[in-house]
Amino acid sequence: MNRIDDVFTRLRTTGERALGPYFTAGDPSLDVTRRLVIEAARRGADLIELGVPFSDPIADGPVIQRAAARALANGATLVRVLETVAAIRREASVPIALMTYYNPVLAFGLEPFAEAAIKAGVDGVIVPDLPPEEADPLAEELHPRGLSLIYMVAPTSTPARMRTIARRSRGFLYVVSLTGVTGERQELPRELADQMRELRALTTKPLCVGFGISRPDQAAQVARLADGVIVGSAIVRLCEERATSSSLVEDVGDFIADLKKPLRNG
Amino acid sequence: MKRRRPSGLPDARGHFGRFGGRFVPETLMAPLIELESAYLAAKRDPKWTRRLRELSTTYAGRPTPLYFAERLTEHAGGARIYLKREDLCHTGAHKVNNVLGQGLLATRMGKKRIIAETGAGQHGVATATAAALFGLPCDVYMGAEDVERQKPNVFRMKLLGARVIPVDSGSRTLKDAVNEALRDWVTNVRTTYYCLGSAMGPHPYPMMVRDFQTVIGREARSQALRTIGRLPDAVVACVGGGSNAIGLFHAFIADRRVRLIGVEPGGRGLATGRHGASISGGAVGVLHGSMSYLLQNDDGQVTEAHSISAGLDYPGVGPEHAYYYDAGRFTFEPITDEEAVEAFSSLTRLEGLMPALESAHAVAYALRLAKTLPRTKSLLVGLSGRGDKDVHVVAKALGMTLE
Numbered sequence: 001m002n003r004i005d006d007v008f009t010r011l012r013t014t015g016e017r018a019l020g021p022y023f024t025a026g027d028p029s030l031d032v033t034r035r036l037v038i039e040a041a042r043r044g045a046d047l048i049e050l051g052v053p054f055s056d057p058i059a060d061g062p063v064i065q066r067a068a069a070r071a072l073a074n075g076a077t078l079v080r081v082l083e084t085v086a087a088i089r090r091e092a093s094v095p096i097a098l099m100t101y102y103n104p105v106l107a108f109g110l111e112p113f114a115e116a117a118i119k120a121g122v123d124g125v126i127v128p129d130l131p132p133e134e135a136d137p138l139a140e141e142l143h144p145r146g147l148s149l150i151y152m153v154a155p156t157s158t159p160a161r162m163r164t165i166a167r168r169s170r171g172f173l174y175v176v177s178l179t180g181v182t183g184e185r186q187e188l189p190r191e192l193a194d195q196m197r198e199l200r201a202l203t204t205k206p207l208c209v210g211f212g213i214s215r216p217d218q219a220a221q222v223a224r225l226a227d228g229v230i231v232g233s234a235i236v237r238l239c240e241e242r243a244t245s246s247s248l249v250e251d252v253g254d255f256i257a258d259l260k261k262p263l264r265n266g
Numbered sequence: 267m268k269r270r271r272p273s274g275l276p277d278a279r280g281h282f283g284r285f286g287g288r289f290v291p292e293t294l295m296a297p298l299i300e301l302e303s304a305y306l307a308a309k310r311d312p313k314w315t316r317r318l319r320e321l322s323t324t325y326a327g328r329p330t331p332l333y334f335a336e337r338l339t340e341h342a343g344g345a346r347i348y349l350k351r352e353d354l355c356h357t358g359a360h361k362v363n364n365v366l367g368q369g370l371l372a373t374r375m376g377k378k379r380i381i382a383e384t385g386a387g388q389h390g391v392a393t394a395t396a397a398a399l400f401g402l403p404c405d406v407y408m409g410a411e412d413v414e415r416q417k418p419n420v421f422r423m424k425l426l427g428a429r430v431i432p433v434d435s436g437s438r439t440l441k442d443a444v445n446e447a448l449r450d451w452v453t454n455v456r457t458t459y460y461c462l463g464s465a466m467g468p469h470p471y472p473m474m475v476r477d478f479q480t481v482i483g484r485e486a487r488s489q490a491l492r493t494i495g496r497l498p499d500a501v502v503a504c505v506g507g508g509s510n511a512i513g514l515f516h517a518f519i520a521d522r523r524v525r526l527i528g529v530e531p532g533g534r535g536l537a538t539g540r541h542g543a544s545i546s547g548g549a550v551g552v553l554h555g556s557m558s559y560l561l562q563n564d565d566g567q568v569t570e571a572h573s574i575s576a577g578l579d580y581p582g583v584g585p586e587h588a589y590y591y592d593a594g595r596f597t598f599e600p601i602t603d604e605e606a607v608e609a610f611s612s613l614t615r616l617e618g619l620m621p622a623l624e625s626a627h628a629v630a631y632a633l634r635l636a637k638t639l640p641r642t643k644s645l646l647v648g649l650s651g652r653g654d655k656d657v658h659v660v661a662k663a664l665g666m667t668l669e
Contacts, residue, residue, distance in 0.1 A: 056436070056445050058554070059449075065435055077565040078566070106566060129290055133295075134288065156294075156296045179452065179454075
């Protein structure tokens with residue numbers, strides 16, 4: 001059984017909410033990424049989103065754009081990110097979803113990618129520029145191998161689209177909380193509660209909310225509605241600010257622990 | 267000769283064979299579908315199409331003439347060369363055909379704001395023009411490097427009331443301006459109309475922009491029949507994103523004996539890797555919402571294009587070009603920076619026509635081709651824009667200074 005499904009089955013019995021931190025792989029280096037992921041898992045992360053850097057990240061705000069540019073300059077490639085996952089797997093069993101734009105996957109080849117990903121120990125794949133209409137070729141390679149293709153649902157998704165996405169998504173649904181790109185926001189969108197209600201009526205699959213969540217109090221708010229909370233830019237910004245600090249891994253671990261605290265015991 | 271409608275492309279999901287489609291964040295999917303239905307409804311509305319035709323005539327200056335370039339023909343010493351004079355359009359290039367259509371659509375959809383990307387500034391100026399005409403606020407994203415290189419166009423956009431937003435990310439050029447425009451659109455999609463400048467991007471843009479530009483080929487085809495007395499043997503146009511080329515070629519697709527040749531920016535030469543020839547020197551991939559040929563490395567990272575012509579300085583190409591390339595209907599030829607500048611000089615000196623550097627690529631290839639053909643053959647070349655905007659670039663290339 002898929003590690004992502006295991007996590008949500010386990011959390012549902014305890015009433016806990018999942019914390020899914022996002023890291024841009026290769027920022028500041030792939031070796032540090034490996035240590036960050038292991039530390040995150042140790043400090044309360046339930047699943048990891050590992051961002052594969054891309055030259056043209058149209059769904060990302062400035063913080064993750066900068067991280068991707070640094071990671072590419074440091075020589076991070078999809079092949080090396082997969083090697084990093086394999087290295088993490090020797091030390092941690094936390095579920096890992098790769099967050100990657102479509103072109104690096106296409107360039108790798110869909111079948112070779114699916115093979116390499118499962119071999120490395122990847123559990124799921126999120127492709128922000130691959131809506132359901134275009135996703136069959138990739139889904140057909142991932143699903144028979146037990147890899148989950150996780151779809152995003154947006155505030156602009158029509159009811160019909162929500163249904164399609166709910167039916168197709170494996171592992172969980174990635175609920176984009178706002179119309180916009182990734183990045184920290186002061187306030188959570190007021191429509192989120194309605195969006196979640198609509199989705200709950202359509203599916204029993206786990207719902208994880210991402211985009212704009214950067215503080216423990218926001219995580220707590222979202223936890224009242226969702227099965228999981230995804231935090232990206234705030235963590236990536238911390239990695240940027242503390243890149244050269246010897247306490248980077250520990251600092252990020254502390255932040256993860258703070259984010260996880262309000263998610264325990266629902 | 268009767269004109270048959272070529273293929274029903276794209277299909278309902280915006281695919282041209284394996285190309286095209288909609289590869290965008292979910293947030294944009296419903297808005298793109300809404301845009302598509304609004305466009306299809308507008309196209310069926312006789313009042314709307316009449317208004318567009320009226321603006322094309324009275325505002326943009328259509329139809330543009332087909333001109334027999336006699337001295338250029340003599341110079342080449344072969345096939346007769348005819349120029350489709352899009353350089354005579356308002357704003358100085360074919361871009362206006364597209365922005366009038368999209369601007370009219372934006373007002374019909376009740377959108378309160380227009381955004382656009384621009385490389386050299388031609389599409390930005392055209393969009394700012396349409397925004398002024400339709401009374402809409404306009405933000406134009408432009409790579410910070412291009413803002414530096416294209417100051418006169420930046421100023422033009424400002425005079426027209428648009429705000430120019432420099433883009434500092436990535437390579438700070440057109441590709442990054444598209445990224446930033448898409449990010450703006452993702453954020454403000456409910457109120458904002460994204461006026462994409464070429465026959466590229468997610469469906470319905472490649473179809474819609476093509477449709478707004480096919481007026482070029484429709485006019486050219488009947489003008490050719492009138493002035494040459496038959497169809498040309500080849501039609502030649504430059505290809506960046508490919509809107510003027512698809513606009514010119516489309517009417518000729520069913521005319522199997524007419525060769526359709528897209529001219530790509532060869533930059534310093536294909537072998538140097540410093541070029542913008544997505545088809546001649548790229549591979550299939552996904553960029554900016556559609557599948558097509560693009561310049562990329564082995565890891566699927568998009569690489570920078572290089573061209574002396576800012577309007578061709580783009581690592582991708584519209585999906586319909588990719589489709590007709592694979593189908594063997596269009597061919598693509600690279601022309602280097604140097605050859606383009608030479609053609610710019612030739613056309614300027616011999617005909618008193620100063621072409622945009624983009625269009626100079628098409629002229630350069632036409633000159634090369636004309637030399638190999640007898641005088642009984644004729645070539646129709648898309649003169650997509652005028653070259654005043656490029657004088658400083660040409661001066662630099664020729665080792666002259668302006669000040």
